[in-house]
Amino acid sequence: MTAYKDLSREELKQLKDSLEKKFAQIKAKGLKMDMSRGKPSAEQLNLSMGMLDVLDSSSTMFCENGIDCRNYGALDGIPEAKKLLADMMEVSPDNVIVFGNSSLNIMYDTVARSMTHGVMGSTPWCKLDKIKFLCPVPGYDRHFGITEHFGIEMILIPMSEDGPDMDMVEELASTDAAVKGIWCVPKYSNPQGITYSDETVRRFANLKPAAEDFRIYWDNAYGVHHLYEDRQDQLLEILEECKKAGNPDMVYKFSSTSKISFSGSGLAALAASKANLKDVSSTMKMQTIGHDKINQLRHVKFFKDLEGIHAHMRKHAEIIRPKFEAVLTTLENELGGLEIGSWIAPRGGYFISFDALEGCAKAIVAKAKEAGLVMTGAGATYPYGKDPHDSNIRIAPTYPTLEELKEATEIFVLSVKLISVDKLLGNI
Structure with a gap:
């Protein structure tokens, strides 16, 4: 294909006329499709329906240490659930607290607790002049939403194929005591699908932050969400690396079964050093007398062990892999060689990250909406919803059916072409 930038002005005008005719035809269909969030499809949710049958009125509700799951107690989770999630998170059960259904809730509470009560005896953030992340x-837009909600200043760190720019991270963390944390999605990152390299993880573990209460917010949301069996993207375990580096307290690691079992009714957990967990528990015991232990027991009986989770995730992959491949094939067939966009083919996770020509992302998303396709808002993948280049668009392929996805991708690539032509013609 000839790159759009190599076309003459007259050729671009002719191309625009042709593309607008195609767009009008699709728009006339009156389609209504939503790819705005990375939600599991109904077919994926159906995989866990058996979980509703593992407990009934005749089931024993006692866990292995004799706790009655119907009653109060087990603030940090029942032993079986702690082991299951600890195995999934690659840590010891002694380093895990099992919460409710949402890891986002845990992250919010962790920031809120730091604001009001400080971190392990440090000054509460609300009493400081400036807090930065x-x-x-x-x-991930919801990470940025939490920090913006608390008035925390956010500093942009560019991503590379190995993870965040660690030169910047090391410089800012070590020289500015107002920098209290960093958001990380270390495996199959949202939205690029990047897995942090071994060197990146080790550099994180060896940080020498100026703030004693600096924490790495390690949101390993997609740790078992492989699209392919080879699992080439291996991730070093951050708690162990921090311990080796003499920084055992520097990380909070989050995970959940939100996209493994039921999105609204899964299990979420925090893994951290025992000192951190003691600090967390001191506030937690004021919030609750225990989370939903029946749901914890239900998950344990359904999955049984880590291999049960892996087997379950292979079923997920069989459903969503064709969707990812359909989008990637269309992107390559329709946009490859035109030099109007770039993308990364992920090995796991829930998203495909697309970078349009600078200044075009908002216009592309708006154009797609004209034809009935709702996408994640342009800018959502940046703090304050402001992409300085207005180029990044998050594609979420999991929720639509395969047929819907093919139509949606057709609308998307057509929108990319139309807006890119306008950009090159000087109309944007």
């Missing part, structure tokens, strides 16, 4: 970009 490092934010690898593009990244």
Whole structure:
């Protein structure tokens, strides 16, 4: 294909006329499709329906240490659930607290607790003049939403194929005591699908932050969400690396079964050093007398062990892999060689990250909406919703059916072409 930038002005005008005719035809279909969030499809959720049958009125509700799951107690989770999630998170059960259904809730509470009560005896953040967080970009909009909600200043850290720019991370963390943390999605990152390299993880573990209460917010949301069996993207375990580096307390590691079992009714957990967990528990015991232990027991009986989770995730992959491949094939067939966009083919996770020509992302998303396709808002993958290049777009392929996805991708690539032509013609 000839790159659009190599076309003459007259050729671009002719191309625009042709593309607009195609767009009008698709728009006339009156389609309504939503790819705005990375939600599991109904077919994926159906995989866990058996979980509703593992407990009934005749089931024993006692766990292995004799706790009655119907009653109060087990603030940090029942032993079986702690082991299951610890195995999934590659840590010891002694380093895990099992919470409710949402890891985002745990992250919010962790920031809130730091604001009101400080971290392990340090000054509460609300009493300090300035608090800053490092934010690898593009990244997860809900992370940025939490820090913005608390008035925390966010500093953009560019991502590379190995993870965040560690030169910047090391410089900012070591020289500015106002920098209290960094958001990380270390495996199959949201939205790029990047897995941090061994060197990146070790550099994180060896940070020498100026703030004693600096923490790495390690949101390993997609740790078992492989699209392919080879699992080439191996990730070093951060708690162990921090311990080796003499920084055992520097990380909070989050995970959940939100996209493994039921999105609204899964299990979430925090893994950290025993000192950190003691600090967390001191506030937690004021919040609750225990989370939903029946749901914890239900998950344990359904999955049984880590291999049960892996077997379950292979079923997920069989459903969503064709969707990812359909989008990637269309992107390559329709946009390859035109030099109007670039993308990364992920090995796991829930998203495909697309970078349009600078200044085009908002216009592309708006154009797609004209034809009935709702996508994640342009800018959402950056703090404050402001992409300085207005180029990144997050594609979420999991929720639509395969047929819907093919139509949605057709709308998307057509929108990319139309807006890119306008950009090159000087109309944007």
